[in-house]
Amino acid sequence: MSYANRHPARFAWLLVLAMVGVLAVAGCGGSSDSNSDEVTSIGQTEGALNLIAWAGYAEDGSTDKTVDWVTPFEKQTQCKVNTKTASTSDEMVKLMRTGQYDGVSASGDASVRLIEGGDVSPIDMSILSNYADINPSLKDQDYNSKDGQNYGMPHGWGANVLLYNKDAVQPAPDSWGSVFDPAMASKYSGKITAPDNPIYIADAAVYLEATQPDLGITDPYELDEDQFNAAVDLLKQQNKFIGEYWPDATKNISSYTNGDSVIGSSWQYQTSALQAAGENVDADLPKEGSTGWSDTWMLSSQAEHPNCMLEWMNWMGSPKVQAQVAEWFGEAPANLGACDLTSDPNHCDTYHAKDEKYYDQIAFWKTPISDCGDDRGSVCMTYDQWVQAWTEIKG
Template sequence: MWHRLITAFLIGLLGLTSGMLLAQPAQAAGCTLTAIVWEGYTDVSFAQKFEQETGCAIKATYAGSSDEMFAKFRTGGGRTYDLISASGDITERLYKAGLVRPIDTSKLENYDSIFSPFQKGDWNSFDGKPYGVTFAWGPNVLLYNTEKVATAPTSWDVLFDPQYAGQITIPDNPMTIADVALWLGKPDPYDLTDTDLAEVKDKLLELRPSIRKFWATAGELANLFQSGEVVLAHAWPLTYTQLIEADYPVGSVNPKGQLTGWTDSWMISKNSRNVDAAYKWIDFILSGEGQKGVMDVTGYSGATELGVEAVGPERAKELFMDDLSLHEEIKMWQSVQNYDKWVQLWNEIRS
C-alpha cells in the first residue's frame, strides 16, 4: 500500500512540475534584452512586470549624453545593444549610420494609442518609414533650491546673477548650446552660423566662472543639490522628481519661449539578436502600465492615450498630455548639420 501512495505522490508531483513548465512565458529562459537608455527608462518598478510576463530580462546601460549613447550603440556595429532610447538629436545619425531597422508597426498592438502627432514624427521617420517609436518627452527645466532662491525665477538670466556665482550647474552636453542660442533670441537654435556660435561662446564664457560643475546624470545632479554645492541648475524633470521624493526644497520652472527639450523614441538595432523581444518591450512601454511606470519614475510626459487613462485626467493635464501645448512650445532637440563645430565649441568651454 505504501509503495502505491509513494508512486501516486511522485506522479502528482511530476504533473504539477509539468504544469508549471507549461505555464512559463513564451520567451525562452535566459533571454536577455540589452538596451542603452536615459536614466529611469528601464526602472525595476515597472520593468519587473515585463520580465515576469515574458521571461526575458531587460539589461540596461545608462548614458549621460546623446553623444555617449550614440558612440556606445555604434560599438560592435550595433550588436552590443538591442534597443536605444534615442532623443531627436541622434535619431537621424543612427539612421544614416545604418545602425537601426525600420519599425513594423503591425507588431505593436498599442501603436495606435500613440498621440497622432507623434506617429511617424519627423524626428524618427526617414524616407517615409518610421525608425523609432515615440514614448516620452519633456522640457529642459530650471531647478532651484527654494530656501536659497526665495523668489521663483522667471528666466534663465538668474544663472548670471553674481550672488549665485559658483553655485550653478549645467549639463555636460553640446546640445546645451541650443539653450544659450534661445537665451540670445536666435529663432532656430539648431541652425546656427559661425557668427551665431561665436555669440553663444561669448555668453558661455560669461557664465563659465559661475559654474560649479557640469553634470552628466540626473542622479549626479541630485547629489550636487543635496550636498549644498549648487542652488540653480539647467536640468531634467527626473532630478526634480528625485529631489521631491527625498524631501529636498526644490522648485521647477519652465521659462516661456526659452525651452529646449526632447522627444524620445525606442529604436531597434539592425543587428539585434532579440527583435521579437524588443517589440514586446516597446509595446509594454506604450501600454498604460508601462507609460505610468515611466511617468512615475521620471516625471516626464507620456506619449499615448493609454498613458492618459492610466494616470488620470488631472495628472495628464499637469504633464501637458491633454492638449500637447507645451510640446508645441518647446524647441525639441533635432539633428544639427554643423555638429562638429558644436562639439569643438563645447570642448573649449569645458576645458
C-alpha cells in the same frame, strides 16, 4: 521528457505565438510597399533580447522589488532581457554600432545619428498595437522619423526647466536671462549650475532666438557658424558664474540640497525629488521656451532578436508599463492612457503630459548635422564641433 510535457502551458503559449507570428508574416507580407528595408511584421520571438537603455528604463525588480516591468514581459514573450545601461547618448551610439544589441532607448541627440548612420531600421508602426494610442505630438518628429518612415516607439519626454531655490532667488525668475544675462547672473555668481552636456549649447540658442532676433535662429539645433559662435560666446561668458556643471541627476540634487547651486537648468525629476525632500525649490518653463528630451525605442538594423525587440517596443508603449516607467523615472508618458493608471493621480499634470501649449514651447533634442534642413544648405555646425566647442566653453 520533452519540453511540451514539462511545460505544457509555456509550450502552448509558444505554439500560439508561433502561429500568430506565421499569420502575421503571411498577412503582412504583401503589404510592404514603401521601402524594402522597412520592418512590416512581427515573427516568432527569439528567446532573448539585448537592450541599451537609460538607467530606470528597463527595471527588473533588482533596484526596487516593486518596480518591475521586465519580468512580466519575459513571462509573456519568453524573451530573456539583458540590459546594458548607458549614461550618455554618445555611449549609446557607440554601443549600437557594435552590432551586439537589438535596440536602444535613444534620445533625440542620439537618434538622428543612428538613423543617418543606418544603425536602426524603419518600422511600419501599425504592426505595434499600442502605437495608435501614443500622443500624436510625439509621432513623426525629426528625431524619430525620416522621409516619412518611422523609426520606433516613443517612450516619454521631459522639458529642461529653470530650477531655483526660492530663498535665494527672488522674485521668481521667468527668463533664462537669470542664468545668461551677466547683469542678472552675477547676482548668483558661483551658484549657477548647468548640465554638463554639449547639447546645452542649444539652450543658449533658445535664449538668443528670443533676445537677439538679428541672428535669425529658427531652430536651436540647426546653427550656422555665426549663430553657433554667438551661442558659444554667451556660454563662455556664463562660465564665470557657473559653480558646477552637473553630470547626473543625483549630483544635481545634492548641489541644491547642500546650497552649492541655487539656480540653473534642470529636469522636473530633480524638482519633484527636492520638493519631496522638503527643499524650498521651484521650477518653471521660462518665457523664451526651452529645450527638452524625447526618447524613442529603436530597433537595431543588425538585431539578432528583432521580434523580441518589436514585442518590447509594443510592451513599453502599453498604458500600464508607460504609467510605471513614467512615475519611476519622472517623465511625461508617451501613451496618455497611462495618465489614469499612475499611482499619483496628478503625475501627468505635474509633468504637463497633456499640456499642448507647454509642449509646443519645447525644442526637443536632436543631433546637430551639417544639413541645416532649410535653404541655407549644408553649412550648419556638426555634433563633433558642438563637442569641441563644449570643451572650450568649460575651459
